[in-house]
Amino acid sequence: KNEVEQSPQNLTAQEGEFITINCSYSVGISALHWLQQHPGGGIVSLFMLSSGKKKHGRLIATINIQEKHSSLHITASHPRDSAVYICAVEKTSYDKVIFGPGTSLSVIP
Amino acid sequence: EPEVTQTPSHQVTQMGQEVILRCVPISNHLYFYWYRQILGQKVEFLVSFYNNEISEKSEIFDDQFSVERPDGSNFTLKIRSTKLEDSAMYFCASRTTGVEQFFGPGTRLTVL
Numbered sequence: 625k626n627e628v629e630q631s632p633q634n635l636t637a638q639e640g641e642f643i644t645i646n647c648s649y650s651v652g653i654s655a656l657h658w659l660q661q662h663p664g665g666g667i668v669s670l671f672m673l674s675s676g677k678k679k680h681g682r683l684i685a686t687i688n689i690q691e692k693h694s695s696l697h698i699t700a701s702h703p704r705d706s707a708v709y710i711c712a713v714e715k716t717s718y719d720k721v722i723f724g725p726g727t728s729l730s731v732i733p
Numbered sequence: 734e735p736e737v738t739q740t741p742s743h744q745v746t747q748m749g750q751e752v753i754l755r756c757v758p759i760s761n762h763l764y765f766y767w768y769r770q771i772l773g774q775k776v777e778f779l780v781s782f783y784n785n786e787i788s789e790k791s792e793i794f795d796d797q798f799s800v801e802r803p804d805g806s807n808f809t810l811k812i813r814s815t816k817l818e819d820s821a822m823y824f825c826a827s828r829t830t831g832v833e834q835f836f837g838p839g840t841r842l843t844v845l
Contacts (some may be wrong), residue, residue, distance in 0.1 A: 657833060665822050665839045667776070672833035710776070718764050720789060721826075721834060723776040 627651050628724035630711050636730045643698040645727045647711030650692065654717045658685050658696050661708040661726065701731045735759045737837035739825050745843045746815055754810045754840045756825030765808045766826040766834065767800065769793070776824065782808065815844045
């Protein structure tokens with residue numbers, strides 16, 4: 625069983641739409657990461673969360689530790705947001721990161 | 734802004750050849766990692782490195798793989814005898830206390 629699951633697997637949105645990507649995990653964690661991977665392959669860290677909520681520009685990440693669930697929201701989506709968004713967890717501090725399968729987002733003008 | 738760099742960006746090799754993938758982590762970072770991503774699949778952990786030794790390795794990281802931090806700046810991944818199934822994107826990452834991992838741009842390894 626995968627330790628990190630994401631939904632949806634693929635998502636197509638119109639420019640301007642509010643987008644939500646969900647992540648659930650089955651292990652105890654010290655932190656959860658949201659990452660972005662563009663078609664060229666590079667990985668960029670968006671957020672690292674251990675509780676509550678973080679906001680950066682149009683991106684908001686939330687986590688509910690009791691429910692083992694996190695969401696990534698994108699407000700006023702734009703075609704440049706098109707990428708794969710990956711949820712990943714670390715079980716203990718400075719541990720390896722365990723990656724989810726990713727959600728492929730395509731924002732259409 | 735400091736960043737993790739990796740060379741080469743793309744390596745093509747023949748099956749059975751040795752390859753060395755190089756990474757320069759961010760200078761004050763203490764924890765180093767290699768991950769790989771086979772095309773169309775999720776990113777998988779290979780190995781973590783701290784205090785000049787391996788702290789954890791996955792089942793993938795068998796005797797064909799080794800890591801080194803030869804000079805205090807570079808962090809290398811060596812594959813002794815490449816197989817077709819080693820074809821993947823290899824990512825290096827580093828971190829220091831209290832912050833997220835910073836990933837390099839990746840090296841695409843193609844084994845023919």
